[in-house]
Amino acid sequence: MIAVATPAAVAPQGAESAKAPLVDRRLRVPFFLLLLCFAAWGAAANLTDVLVGVFRSIFDMSNFQASLVQFAYYGAYFLLALPAAFINRRYGYKAGVLTGLGLAAVGGFLFVPASQALVYEFFLVSLFVLAAGLSILETSANPFVIAMGSERSATQRLNLAQAFNPVGANVGVLLGAVLILPALTSEAAKVIMTPDEIRASQEQDLGLVLGPYVGIAAVLVLIWLLIAFRKMSVPVEEDADALPRKGVGRRLWRNRHYRFGVIAQFFNVAAQTCAWTFTIIYAQDVVGFEPHEAGWFLQASLLVFLVARFVMVYLLGIFRPAMLLLVMAVFGVVCCLVSVVALNIVGLIAVVAISAALSLMFPTIYGVALRGLGDDAKFGAAGLVMAILGGALLPMVQGAVMDASGRTSLGFVVPAACLAVVAAYALFDLRTTRSEDAHQLAPAL
Numbered sequence: 001m002i003a004v005a006t007p008a009a010v011a012p013q014g015a016e017s018a019k020a021p022l023v024d025r026r027l028r029v030p031f032f033l034l035l036l037c038f039a040a041w042g043a044a045a046n047l048t049d050v051l052v053g054v055f056r057s058i059f060d061m062s063n064f065q066a067s068l069v070q071f072a073y074y075g076a077y078f079l080l081a082l083p084a085a086f087i088n089r090r091y092g093y094k095a096g097v098l099t100g101l102g103l104a105a106v107g108g109f110l111f112v113p114a115s116q117a118l119v120y121e122f123f124l125v126s127l128f129v130l131a132a133g134l135s136i137l138e139t140s141a142n143p144f145v146i147a148m149g150s151e152r153s154a155t156q157r158l159n160l161a162q163a164f165n166p167v168g169a170n171v172g173v174l175l176g177a178v179l180i181l182p183a184l185t186s187e188a189a190k191v192i193m194t195p196d197e198i199r200a201s202q203e204q205d206l207g208l209v210l211g212p213y214v215g216i217a218a219v220l221v222l223i224w225l226l227i228a229f230r231k232m233s234v235p236v237e238e239d240a241d242a243l244p245r246k247g248v249g250r251r252l253w254r255n256r257h258y259r260f261g262v263i264a265q266f267f268n269v270a271a272q273t274c275a276w277t278f279t280i281i282y283a284q285d286v287v288g289f290e291p292h293e294a295g296w297f298l299q300a301s302l303l304v305f306l307v308a309r310f311v312m313v314y315l316l317g318i319f320r321p322a323m324l325l326l327v328m329a330v331f332g333v334v335c336c337l338v339s340v341v342a343l344n345i346v347g348l349i350a351v352v353a354i355s356a357a358l359s360l361m362f363p364t365i366y367g368v369a370l371r372g373l374g375d376d377a378k379f380g381a382a383g384l385v386m387a388i389l390g391g392a393l394l395p396m397v398q399g400a401v402m403d404a405s406g407r408t409s410l411g412f413v414v415p416a417a418c419l420a421v422v423a424a425y426a427l428f429d430l431r432t433t434r435s436e437d438a439h440q441l442a443p444a445l
């Protein structure tokens with residue numbers, strides 16, 4: 001299924017889509033079940049963003065202590081991607097998906113004893129287990145989707161699956177905004193409470209966190225059952241005995257398209273995290289919106305991201321992925337620079353518009369980087385998931401730029417530089433051929 005990339009393999013995807021369905025006919029139901037996985041981890045991931053402020057309020061802690069929520073999440077993603085690759089290589093994509101779903105469900109249910117113990121570190125452990133499962137799930141599900149049809153339509157197929165991730169993300173944000181944040185005990189109310197009343201309010205507030213996570217865990221268990229009893233093998237795994245099993249790391253390192261792809265993915269995730277982390281702050285500091293008004297612009301960014309991703313799925317059936325990636329990366333750089341110089345509503349609209357550029361990038365870089373890797377894609381996927389570390393590191397750089405300059409808007413030069421790296425990768429793929437690398441690195445199937 002994942003074959004050698006020859007010069008013909010870089011033709012526009014539209015030509016292939018006319019000959020073969022986007023998804024192999026016998027894998028349509030498994031593909032639908034994977035779509036549910038993409039939506040589920042999107043909801044869990046974005047609900048986590050809400051927890052930073054929630055824990056700071058409940059446990060009366062510093063911003064740094066509250067930020068450990070994101071550290072636990074990103075740390076688990078980074079550490080578990082490589083073990084997931086070993087699971088995929090030894091037992092197959094389905095086993096990887098089931099392992100990820102199961103571990104994530106366990107993490108969700110761990111919020112029950114954590115809420116009873118009222119210990120912040122217990123919540124961090126629960127979140128780490130949840131994120132570990134999501135890391136394994138993402139490392140397995142992305143290449144699984146790629147293998148479910150023709151390689152020429154792989155990027156379009158992965159974009160379609162990834163389009164359901166922001167659907168879940170919007171659900172996660174909505175759960176936080178509707179079920180958690182409005183019902184939290186206010187700081188003003190805590191001032192006049194007795195110690196016993198404060199503990200009771202903590203238990204009540206932690207119970208609000210518990211509900212959505214237990215609900216997500218229950219959904220993950222249901223998806224696990226649906227996948228466990230469904231045959232989901234793909235041709236690349238059926239022929240796995242014919243594939244070489246040694247020297248994967250060396251072959252991946254020698255593949256320039258993959259190596260540069262990991263770098264591009266690092267900066268793509270960094271740009272996305274930078275843009276979304278500081279959207280509300282930009283709306284407040286630069287344009288002057290009140291906090292409750294500024295939050296709507298982050299919601300607008302997520303909606304733009306969602307709609308644009310479905311639009312990109314259609315466009316990928318017409319244009320070569322690397323060309324579309326180049327156009328959107330340049331568009332993203334322009335939006336970032338506009339936000340730096342236009343210190344008004346125009347700049348804020350540009351910040352929101354960055355999400356349209358970002359919508360294409362993660363699955364497209366993923367598909368372009370893994371093309372032609374054969375069974376090595378199981379380990380290659382781990383490197384691309386580990387690149388999410390960029391989302392943990394570059395926002396600190398953007399914050400430092402903002403603090404040093406005293407200008408919130410100037411911080412957006414950081415995502416501009418990140419997106420410029422993505423544009424360079426797209427241009428590299430357009431200008432080079434894969435025939436030499438592919439013959440060295442992946443056998444035809």
